[in-house]
Amino acid sequence: MTDVEKIKEAIERAALHLQSHGGDVQFVSYLNGIVSVQLQGRCGGCQGAKMTLKNVVEAAIREVVPEITGVVAV
Numbered sequence: 001m002t003d004v005e006k007i008k009e010a011i012e013r014a015a016l017h018l019q020s021h022g023g024d025v026q027f028v029s030y031l032n033g034i035v036s037v038q039l040q041g042r043c044g045g046c047q048g049a050k051m052t053l054k055n056v057v058e059a060a061i062r063e064v065v066p067e068i069t070g071v072v073a074v
Contacts, residue, residue, distance in 0.1 A: 006064040014060040033069035
């Protein structure tokens with residue numbers, strides 16, 4: 001399984017949590033250690049989006065690909 005496949009699976013797991021709160025997250029790209037995602041629904045404009053990105057999405061990805069250098073919302 002490639003890193004991108006692992007990242008997409010981790011994002012799908014994180015998305016289940018976000019969907020239960022009216023939000024969602026989609027994979028955009030993985031380049032030079034940075035994972036780009038798009039926060040959608042309630043997560044797109046939420047004041048806690050940065051915390052969600054770090055504590056939910058990035059944490060899920062780091063479990064499967066610890067060498068990422070960060071996750072950004074685009």
